[in-house]
Amino acid sequence: VVWTLITTLTSTQRLLSAETLVWVVCCAMFFLSAVALVEWRSVHILLLPLIPAVVNAVIVILQRQQIWNPFVFTADMSLRLRTIGLLGNPDDVGALLVVPVVAAVVLMIEHRGALRFLYGTMFGIIGAALLTTETLSALVAAGAAMLALLLRMPRKIALVLMLIVALSIGAGLAVHLPIVERVAVVTRLFAAGNLHAATSARTQSYLAAWRMFVDHPVVGVGPGCFGFWYVPYWVSLFPSHPEFILVTDHFAESHNDHLQILATTGLGGYIVFWAALWRLASRRRPADSEPQARFVRTFAVPSAIAVGVLTLGLFPLELAAPTSVILYFAGVVTSWGGHA
Amino acid sequence: MKRVLRISAAAAIAVMAVLFVHRLWQRYACNLEEADTKRRVERLYLDPESIASHMAAHALVARVTGCIEIEPAGVGQYMLRAALFRILQRPDDAVADYRHALTIDRRAELYMNIGDAEMESGHQEEAVDAFTLAALTQWSFLAEIPEPQRDRVSAAVTPLRDAFFGGRPIPGMFHEFQERIVTGGKGPSHHPSGTAD
Numbered sequence: 110v111v112w113t114l115i116t117t118l119t120s121t122q123r124l125l126s127a128e129t130l131v132w133v134v135c136c137a138m139f140f141l142s143a144v145a146l147v148e149w150r151s152v153h154i155l156l157l158p159l160i161p162a163v164v165n166a167v168i169v170i171l172q173r174q175q176i177w178n179p180f181v182f183t184a185d186m187s188l189r190l191r192t193i194g195l196l197g198n199p200d201d202v203g204a205l206l207v208v209p210v211v212a213a214v215v216l217m218i219e220h221r222g223a224l225r226f227l228y229g230t231m232f233g234i235i236g237a238a239l240l241t242t243e244t245l246s247a248l249v250a251a252g253a254a255m256l257a258l259l260l261r262m263p264r265k266i267a268l269v270l271m272l273i274v275a276l277s278i279g280a281g282l283a284v285h286l287p288i289v290e291r292v293a294v295v296t297r298l299f300a301a302g303n304l305h306a307a308t309s310a311r312t313q314s315y316l317a318a319w320r321m322f323v324d325h326p327v328v329g330v331g332p333g334c335f336g337f338w339y340v341p342y343w344v345s346l347f348p349s350h351p352e353f354i355l356v357t358d359h360f361a362e363s364h365n366d367h368l369q370i371l372a373t374t375g376l377g378g379y380i381v382f383w384a385a386l387w388r389l390a391s392r393r394r395p396a397d398s399e400p401q402a403r404f405v406r407t408f409a410v411p412s413a414i415a416v417g418v419l420t421l422g423l424f425p426l427e428l429a430a431p432t433s434v435i436l437y438f439a440g441v442v443t444s445w446g447g448h449a
Numbered sequence: 450m451k452r453v454l455r456i457s458a459a460a461a462i463a464v465m466a467v468l469f470v471h472r473l474w475q476r477y478a479c480n481l482e483e484a485d486t487k488r489r490v491e492r493l494y495l496d497p498e499s500i501a502s503h504m505a506a507h508a509l510v511a512r513v514t515g516c517i518e519i520e521p522a523g524v525g526q527y528m529l530r531a532a533l534f535r536i537l538q539r540p541d542d543a544v545a546d547y548r549h550a551l552t553i554d555r556r557a558e559l560y561m562n563i564g565d566a567e568m569e570s571g572h573q574e575e576a577v578d579a580f581t582l583a584a585l586t587q588w589s590f591l592a593e594i595p596e597p598q599r600d601r602v603s604a605a606v607t608p609l610r611d612a613f614f615g616g617r618p619i620p621g622m623f624h625e626f627q628e629r630i631v632t633g634g635k636g637p638s639h640h641p642s643g644t645a646d
Contacts, residue, residue: 124522125553340555340586341630347609354610355588359557 110137112381113332116374120331121338129333129373136436143440152219152400155212158437162209163231165194165202166238173241189243189287196430203244204425207415208438210235211254215408218266219400240281243288245295246422254415261410305352313353314360317342321372329375336361338372362427366420369427389413389439392446401445409442472519479516483525486513490532497536506536524554531562540569555630557587564594573598578629581605585626 113126113133120126147154171177172192182191194202213232217225239251255274259267281289298307305312320342321330330338339360346353363369370378390413392405416425416435425431486509493502513530520526531546543566551559560583567576580602584591588610594602 122553128522336554340557341627344585344627344630351610357587357589359587361554 112377116328116332119328122334125333126331140436140440143437144444147441148444152404158434166235169194169238169241199242200244203242203247204423204431206235206239207247207250207419210251211412211415219403240288243291250415250419253418254411257411257414310358311364314363316346318363318368318372327375329373332373335369335373362424366424366426386413386417392442405442405446475519479519486529506533509533522553524550540566577601
């Protein structure tokens with residue numbers, strides 16, 4: 110909040126930065142409320158963010174299978190773009206589901222009997238929806254978190270989880286899930302060096318954000334000002350990237366929160382971001398056997414990795430739904446984690 | 450004394466919270482109104498010259514102006530009010546709103562809107578200038594520019610595209626456009642230093 114206030118004062122468009130300052134203050138209040146809410150409660154308080162995630166996940170699956178969709182779309186819109194849960198975009202719903210899928214799998218591991226079945230079912234539904242959205246950044250983030258989780262697990266549990274993942278991948282390949290084709294296409298584009306197409310034309314927003322940071326390294330162009338400065342910086346890329354001239358997509362967000370934080374709040378903001386991630390990962394009480402402490406011990410590092418990776422390809426920190434879920438779980442880790 | 454201070458602090462926080470929530474509620478209401486006004490404006494544009502449309506536009510201007518006061522960074526509200534001004538045959542006011550919107554968000558369609566409104570005002574040069582920036586920031590807009598302005602805009606922007614695609618960039622060719630985008634076409638200001646031309 111303090112750094113946002115400082116960068117709002119130095120902003121190149123204070124009106125927009127003031128709006129973002131309000132957003133950041135609201136986020137801080139939400140985080141503190143989450144810390145207070147969960148403090149003395151059982152681990153099942155985690156159902157509070159998991160239930161909406163499951164609801165969205167079920168709707169995503171129904172939308173993709175063309176069984177039911179609460180929204181009406183124009184005929185020319187692709188099936189993937191109609192797969193949005195209760196949000197506005199498949200990428201947004203993908204970003205929303207990443208941290209809950211990590212929480213669900215951790216809860217599944219930490220419980221036994223009926224509760225393990227309950228959380229396992231939640232993990233299956235959220236995981237299936239994540240695959241259904243075909244949001245690669247979200248899938249890579251979830252994959253990175255799962256890998257971190259596996260590395261921290263006892264060998265027996267790790268083997269079982271790896272078997273589940275391997276069987277899931279095999280089943281996906283066998284039934285030709287759309288995500289398999291999408292991964293293959295993107296991999297081919299990367300291999301051919303066509304980063305522009307491989308990143309869905311986002312290289313221009315990455316480069317624009319980087320140039321904003323280079324021009325304003327300490328305090329950035331100002332919170333909330335990426336979209337405001339995008340067009341002039343995009344035009345400045347034409348000489349080195351003439352292919353951008355014919356591009357019709359303009360970016361209000363950079364689709365990479367790391368770069369966007371650098372561009373809008375400078376190195377100072379980026380340090381704060383990394384400090385928050387580090388704090389999230391390091392809050393765990395080593396010896397405590399209470400369910401809350403055990404959850405945090407298993408969840409903290411994978412969830413921090415998930416957020417760190419997710420923000421490389423999307424902008425969840427600019428969206429209310431994913432941000433509130435991330436903040437809620439950050440509140441949980443802070444409240445139950447104590448000091449490392 | 451301590452208790453009085455505590456109660457005072459709690460009361461102050463409560464009042465601030467109520468005001469804050471009230472403000473957020475107003476914004477939410479304006480957000481809904483924006484969608485509704487947009488639908489109404491689209492309908493008004495089916496018959497923009499009728500007396501009924503003028504009366505409706507007049508009423509909607511007051512409504513949108515109220516929301517602009519609540520949400521001063523709401524680009525959509527400025528665009529809606531400008532569209533209503535054009536129905537009311539006040540293109541100069543429309544241009545002012547579009548240009549103000551550009552100080553918040555540099556959307557390519559705003560340059561198109563400015564071009565159209567400047568034409569309605571009879572300012573042909575300003576219209577060509579705005580259309581040129583529209584075409585530069587979104588190439589597909591070139592086809593939407595009315596004649597005879599399109600020919601002039603095409604003459605200005607096509608060589609830039611051809612030069613780059615032909616691998617013959619002209620030094621400094623984009624500086625002028627960048628400057629005009631940054632200033633909204635109103636003289637020099639800070640512009641991105643990373644201009645590798």
